[in-house]
Amino acid sequence: MTESETRPGRHAVVIGGSVAGLLAARAVSATFERVTVLDRDALPAEPVARRGVPQGRHVHGVTARGAAGLESLFPGILDELIAAGAPRADALYDYHYYLDGHKLARGTADTPNYLVTRPLIEGLIRRRVSSLENVTVVDSTEALGLLTADGRITGVRARAVAGHDPERDIEADLVIDAAGRGSRAVTWLADLGYPTPDETVVRTNVVYVTRHFQQASGQPGGRHAVVSGAYPANPRSGAAVRQENGQIAVFLAGILGDEPPTDDEGMLAFASTLAAPEIAEVLGTATPLDEAAKMRNPASSLRHFEKLDRYLDGYLVVGDAMGNFNPLYGQGITVAVLEAELLESLLASGLDRLAPRYFAGAARVLAEPWALAAGSDLRFPGVEGERDPQQEQAGQYLDLLRATAATDARVGAAFLRVANMLDPITALFDPALAARVRQTA
Ligand SMILES: Cc1cc2nc3c(=O)[nH]c(=O)nc-3n(C[C@H](O)[C@H](O)[C@H](O)COP(=O)(O)OP(=O)(O)OC[C@H]3O[C@@H](n4cnc5c(N)ncnc54)[C@H](O)[C@@H]3O)c2cc1C
Missing domain, CATH: 3.30.9.30 (D-Amino Acid Oxidase; Chain A, domain 2)
Incomplete structure (x- = not known):
């Protein structure tokens, strides 16, 4: 019996072979005998932008938290980024960083960022995932729908994008939807008679x-x-x-x-x-x-799967298919890392009730990056969204904090560590930091 045959799950299918799908495949690979990642694009061998990921042409920052998470999922990957020519930089020491129109005082924030194109990072992650003995990445193949029986997932229907191959059914006991913003998760669930999530x-x-x-x-x-x-x-x-x-x-x-x-x-x-x-x-x-x-x-959006009262057992949603964060704050890859970490830790305690456990955990994990992004967006009076009066009060203090960071590098470092998801937002309200902010104001 091989090592993979002793795993509790038989076959996991991941729809979408971009960053979130690849990280999810890595996360479940220890628990499933086989993992198949489907992507409808022909996946390029070289790090070039591709049709299914149009954002790949745009600047992608990876937060320091995201980089650390990638390193623990794929030991040595950060050295590979550097070997491929990506500069490693501290956001306070190695950047000119302008916040609210002020340049931040120079200091160190201990926020290592790897300055890399989106295709390069995806390509390196794909290479790592493809080298796992029980994972197969199948490109030019589109998932068309979900197969179910007795309230649980049994697989996906798929077809090759080119050629004349007929549609085929792929059996699976776990399906992870990582199809990005264009994911059909909500339509598929509705068509199957399952409740669908509200969105913020x-x-x-x-x-x-x-x-x-x-x-x-x-x-x-x-x-x-x-x-x-x-x-x-x-x-x-x-x-x-x-x-x-x-x-x-x-x-x-x-x-x-x-x-x-x-x-x-x-x-x-x-x-x-x-x-x-x-x-x-x-x-x-x-x-x-x-x-x-x-x-x-057009908008940031977060789907509240955690509030559903009934789940399609064995069907999970990750990455942009679950939450689309304003790209200006560079959080999407980090969110995918956090979800992969969550998935791996939940699977360590078995496959039972995985969907409700995963969606509840993801809601907790995503609360912080969402608050960071939405809180920043709602500073702009024309932005539509729900405003909380308590947040507005905190906002006045944060305006002062940003201004103080122009002259006090410790304040700038605290801000950048939160933006890099190394520290929680509450770190900005630490009494010692608040005293520095009020002193300068
Ligand atoms: C302009 C812009 C800038 C951004 N900048 C940053 C940044 O600086 N830092 C950061 O961390 N994040 C950034 N993001 C977000 C980041 O790109 C995503 O969060 C990240 O790529 C993870 O996305 P994903 O894997 O969920 O989906 P995607 O990257 O959108 O990939 C979805 C994949 O699913 C495949 N697919 C879709 N439907 C099917 C189907 N039916 N069958 C098979 N395959 C299918 C597609 O071909 C594609 O490969 C930015 C986004 C945008 C739009």
Whole structure:
């Protein structure tokens, strides 16, 4: 009997072979004899953007918490990122970081960030997952629907995207939906007669534009990255980030109908309105490597599967299919890491009642990143979403904290550690930190 035949689960199918699906496959691989990851894209051998992940052309930060989680799921992967040319940077020491229009005082935050393109990180994770003896990644194959019997999942119906192969049924005792924002989880559940989750929605209508440039000496601003955050007096944001291949990725973003242009002059004019002059400097002087790409993200949304009173046993939802976080805060990959960690720990105590246990745990795990993102978005008066008067009071203190970070590096470090999900939001209300903030104000 081989090691994989002694595992309690027989076959797990993951729909979607992007970051969340691959991490989920890694998480369940210790508990299932076989894991099959389906993706409808032809998955490229080289780290290039692909159709099913249009956000892959845009700047992707990985929080320090996300990076640490990736390292424990795939020991050595951070060294692989560095070997592939990704700079490792501390968000306070190695960035020019502009918060609410002020540049943060330089210090160290101990927030290691790996500045890497989205296709490179996905490619390295895919290579690691594909090398697991009981995991198979099957590309160019689309999941069409769920197969069920007696209130539990029994598999998925799938078909090859190209060619004339007929649809086929793939048996499974666990199906994980990692199909991203276009996931049909809600429709599939409704069609099968199961209750569907409520959604919390915060409408920011973010529009992103990203373009890559050849790195010129010292750019951007002599540091690894420049970040200019949006704030109510100037809801535009942008960044210039060194990445592997000696390139700089520049992104510009507007909210609530303010769209960054994609032509040279328009991008430069938009960047010139940001607090960070270093971004316009890159746009005005560096050699472009591609055309600008544009993407919209109308709203952040969180599906409350945890509140359902009946579950399709053996069917889980992860990643953007469960929660779509405003990309400006760079949380999506970290959220996928947190869900994979949760899944692995729940499976250690068996497969029984996995769906309710998973969705309850995920709601707890996602509460913090959601509060971080939604709290930041709801600072903008035009953003639609539910506002809590208590949060508004805390917001006044946080405005002061951000201003204090311009002169006090310890305050800036505390802010960035929370933004990097290393510390909880409550760390910002620590009495010693609050005293520093009130002293400066
Ligand atoms: C503009 C933008 C910028 C972002 N920046 C950041 C950032 O800085 N940091 C960060 O952490 N996150 C960022 N994100 C979010 C991040 O990209 C996602 O959270 C992350 O990719 C995880 O997504 P996912 O795996 O759930 O879904 P996706 O990456 O969307 O992948 C879904 C996969 O499912 C496949 N698929 C879909 N339907 C089917 C089907 N029926 N059958 C088979 N396969 C299917 C698709 O081909 C695709 O591969 C950003 C997002 C956007 C839009």
